[in-house]
Amino acid sequence: xxxxxxxxxxxxxxxxxxxxxxxxxxxxxxxxxxxxxxxxxxxxxxxxxxxxxxxxxxxxxxxxxxxxxxxxxxxxxxxxxxxxxxxxxxxxxxxxxxxxxxxxxxxxxxxxxxxxxxxxxxxxxxxxxxxxxxxxxxxxxxxxxxxxxxxxxxxxxxxxxxxxxxxxxxxxxxxxxxxxxxxxxxxxxxxxxxxxxxxxxxxxxxxxxxxxxxxxxxxxxxxxxxxxxxxxxxxxxxxxxxxxxxxxxxxxxxxxxxxxxxxxxxxxxxxxxxxxxxxxxxxxxxxxxxxxxxxxxxxxxxxxxxxxxxxxxxxxxxxxxxxxxxxxxxxxxxxxxxxxxxxxxxxxxxxxxxxxxxxxxxxxxxxxxxxxxxxxxxxxxxxxxxxxxxxxxxxxxxxxxxxxxxxxxxxxxxxxxxxxxxxxxxxxxxxxxxxxxxxxxxxxxxxxxxxxxxxxxxxxxxxxxxxxxxxxxxxxxxxxxxxxxxxxxxxxxxxxxx
Numbered sequence: 001x002x003x004x005x006x007x008x009x010x011x012x013x014x015x016x017x018x019x020x021x022x023x024x025x026x027x028x029x030x031x032x033x034x035x036x037x038x039x040x041x042x043x044x045x046x047x048x049x050x051x052x053x054x055x056x057x058x059x060x061x062x063x064x065x066x067x068x069x070x071x072x073x074x075x076x077x078x079x080x081x082x083x084x085x086x087x088x089x090x091x092x093x094x095x096x097x098x099x100x101x102x103x104x105x106x107x108x109x110x111x112x113x114x115x116x117x118x119x120x121x122x123x124x125x126x127x128x129x130x131x132x133x134x135x136x137x138x139x140x141x142x143x144x145x146x147x148x149x150x151x152x153x154x155x156x157x158x159x160x161x162x163x164x165x166x167x168x169x170x171x172x173x174x175x176x177x178x179x180x181x182x183x184x185x186x187x188x189x190x191x192x193x194x195x196x197x198x199x200x201x202x203x204x205x206x207x208x209x210x211x212x213x214x215x216x217x218x219x220x221x222x223x224x225x226x227x228x229x230x231x232x233x234x235x236x237x238x239x240x241x242x243x244x245x246x247x248x249x250x251x252x253x254x255x256x257x258x259x260x261x262x263x264x265x266x267x268x269x270x271x272x273x274x275x276x277x278x279x280x281x282x283x284x285x286x287x288x289x290x291x292x293x294x295x296x297x298x299x300x301x302x303x304x305x306x307x308x309x310x311x312x313x314x315x316x317x318x319x320x321x322x323x324x325x326x327x328x329x330x331x332x333x334x335x336x337x338x339x340x341x342x343x344x345x346x347x348x349x350x351x352x353x354x355x356x357x358x359x360x361x362x363x364x365x366x367x368x369x370x371x372x373x374x375x376x377x378x379x380x381x382x383x384x385x386x387x388x389x390x391x392x393x394x395x396x397x398x399x400x401x402x403x404x405x406x407x408x409x410x411x412x413x414x415x416x417x418x419x420x421x422x423x424x425x426x427x428x429x430x431x432x433x434x435x436x437x438x439x440x441x442x443x444x445x446x447x448x449x450x451x452x453x454x455x456x457x458x459x460x461x462x463x464x465x466x467x468x469x470x471x472x473x474x475x476x477x478x479x480x481x482x483x484x485x486x487x488x489x490x491x492x493x494x495x496x497x498x
Contacts, residue, residue, distance in 0.1 A: 003097035004072035005161050007079045008138055010131055011121055012112030013104040014148070019079035021151040025158035031068050032079045037061065045081075049119040062087045069093045075162045083120075085137050094141055098165035101142035106131045108148070136346060145171040145367060147374060153179070169363065173290050173370050175377040178310035182290060182370065184363050188315045190276055192251065197244060199235060199262035200253040201226075204280055207323045208253065215251075216242060220261060224402040227257045227297050229305060235265045249274040249312065255281035255328075256288040256407065260306070263294030267309030274312045280320040282332025282357050283408055286339060286365035287386070289314050291373040297402065301459035302394045308378060316366065318359045329357065330438040331408030337434055338388050338415055339365040341427075342372075344477020352430065356438070384481035388471045389415030392494060395456035396444065404445060412440045417493040421485055422473040444497035453494045454487050 007019040016032050023030035034045055037060060041048060048057050065084050070093070072078050078097075084090050106128060113121035121127055143165045146154075157172060160181050164170040169184040189211060192198075198212045201222040209217075218238050220231050239248075252262035252275060259277050266275035279289035295306020321329060333356055340351035347364045355361045369386065376383040393414025396405060405413070412435045419428035432442045460468050467484035474480065 002074060002162070002165070004069065005075055005077045005100055006069070006072075006094060006097045007077060007100050007102060008085055008141065009082065009102035010104055010109050010134055010138070011082045011118055011127075012109040012116075013082075013102040015079045015082075015102050017151065018100075018102050018146065018154050019077040021154035022158045022161065023077045025155045026075060026077070026162070028074070028076045030077050030079070031072065033061065033065055033068065033084065034079075034081050036068065037064050040064070044117075046117050046119055054119070058083065058086065062090060065090050066093055069097060072097070082134070085134070085141060091137075091141060098143045098161060099141045100144040100146055100161060100164075101138045102146045102148075103138075104148060143169055145169075147172060147174065147371070149174070157181075171363075171367055171370055173310065173314065174374040175292055175308075175310050178292070180311055180313050182314040182316065182366065184316045184318075184359065184366070186317060186319060188317060190251065190278065190313065190315050195247060196249050196251050196276075197239070197242070198251045198253055199258065199265065201255075201258050204254045204258065208280065208320070212251070212253065220258065222257070224257055224297070224397070224407060227261055227402075229296055229298075231261055232265055232268075232296055235261070236269055239265070239269055244269070244273070246270050246273050249276060251276045251278060252289075253278045253280065254284070255279065256284045259284050259289050260294050260303070261296060263292075263309050263311070264296060264306050267294050267307040272309065275309065277311045277314045279314070279316060281324060282321055282329060282362070283335045285316045285321070285362050286332070287335050287369050289316070290366060290369050291383075291386075292377070299401075301398055301456070302402075304459075316362065318362065321357055321362075327439075328406070330440055331406040332357065333438045334389075334408040334412035334415065334435065334440060336361065336365055337431055338411065339368050341415075341431075341473060341476050342385050342388060342479060343368045344475070348476045352434065381481070384469065385471055385479050387481075388473070388479065389418050391457050391460050391468060391470055392417040392453065392490070394460065395453045396448065398456045398459065399448060399452045400445075404448075405441070409441050412442070413444055413497055416442065417490075417497060418470065419473060420493045420496060421470065421489060424473050424475070427473065427476070444494070446498045448498070450491050450494040450498065454491050457490065 007015045009015050020030055038044055061084055144161055156179055167185045168188055171182045173180045173182050192215045196215045198215055198217045201220050203222045205219050218235055250262055250266040252259045263275050266273050277289040279285045292308045292310035294309050295303045298304040340348040372383055389411045393411040396410045436442050457468050469482040470485050471479055471481045472483045
């Protein structure tokens with residue numbers, strides 16, 4: 001019989017509220033560990049801390065948690081106290097249960113906790129140190145990553161929680177009113193039926209075609225050169241010829257090009273049909289499959305025709321990366337480095353220490369993308385951070401007609417340029433060494449005209465007025481977007497790449 005849904009998280013995350021909402025939505029009994037301790041002892045948590053000290057309270061908490069987890073089954077929600085996972089015995093007991101981590105940033109947690117009677121929320125510095133200590137413990141234990149969203153959000157997604165666990169890790173994408181599951185793990189291939197139509201490219205079809213041989217399939221040519229309106233028109237026409245309607249669902253199986261084109265086709269065919277993304281490349285697994293940006297290129301500029309169309313679901317299988325050619329896998333690493341700089345903190349530390357595309361790094365990078373998109377669906381503010389290195393990178397792709405560099409290779413060059421423009425010389429050198437270690441280019445073909453690259457940046461689709469908005473870096477985890485930079489400075493940074 002399946003275990004419980006165990007809600008964990010730091011002080012102020014709202015574990016009890018979320019667990020109660022899940023219990024109501026699922027019709028399951030709720031056990032709140034803090035409430036259970038107070039009921040059995042007749043004392044409040046602060047009184048127990050006062051009487052027994054923290055060590056004494058932790059012993060009582062551990063016994064209570066182990067007793068509850070031993071009998072909890074069938075998806076019943078259990079809310080743990082913020083420090084319960086400090087016990088090794090508790091962490092081991094979580095093995096047969098589904099652990100739902102309710103995430104919260106430190107500032108929000110302190111804002112909520114400082115007004116409470118929590119014994120460990122009386123000193124800001126101690127609170128901050130405890131937050132940093134516990135975050136990796138929650139992350140390592142989590143099967144489900146829950147953003148802040150309130151009772152209505154939990155009611156919407158509660159049933160999905162029962163599908164997680166057993167190696168199936170789950171996060172959630174949110175954009176406007178859209179909420180969709182993002183699955184990670186070796187057993188998260190989507191269940192396909194006769195209503196599904198797979199769109200893939202020839203390369204992916206040759207490697208993974210056996211996974212979807214029993215459903216209808218449309219195949220496009222591989223590569224950025226085929227991310228065009230002509231390809232989209234061909235796919236629209238084939239959908240119409242097979243009688244596809246809005247009752248059908250597109251399943252995009254491939255890298256960023258396939259995902260963008262198939263998503264755009266889904267967004268526009270009969271004014272919109274559902275799409276599920278199954279990313280097969282590193283760039284797609286950490287970035288492009290999530291967030292709802294779809295589109296095609298024009299000769300004048302990259303991604304100039306498209307639509308926001310959030311997926312119904314995303315399914316990330318780590319094993320897909322093992323089938324990639326080495327050069328493609330390496331190209332995706334530039335996006336990993338970019339995401340690490342955006343995130344800063346532990347994720348950047350793992351990447352700079354040599355992590356490339358292990359499942360935890362892929363999941364960590366994807367969660368950064370999901371968090372940013374949840375705050376800004378349509379590039380009005382924070383989402384522009386995700387374009388770090390892309391303004392110059394896209395310009396290099398455009399002037400070389402999408403034929404000289406893979407997308408990730410161009411982004412790596414663009415990242416080096418913007419780090420120079422940001423005055424981050426030491427960080428630029430560190431990034432250069434990371435890219436070089438993966439055999440990614442750190443210098444640009446000298447035949448490429450820097451003036452042409454600067455001119456191509458003017459076609460950046462984020463430009464609203466006279467100035468091109470750049471993302472600049474003050475340090476890992478500290479970025480500013482919407483920054484104007486003079487053409488002469490940009491040209492010097494591009495010239496340096498030669």
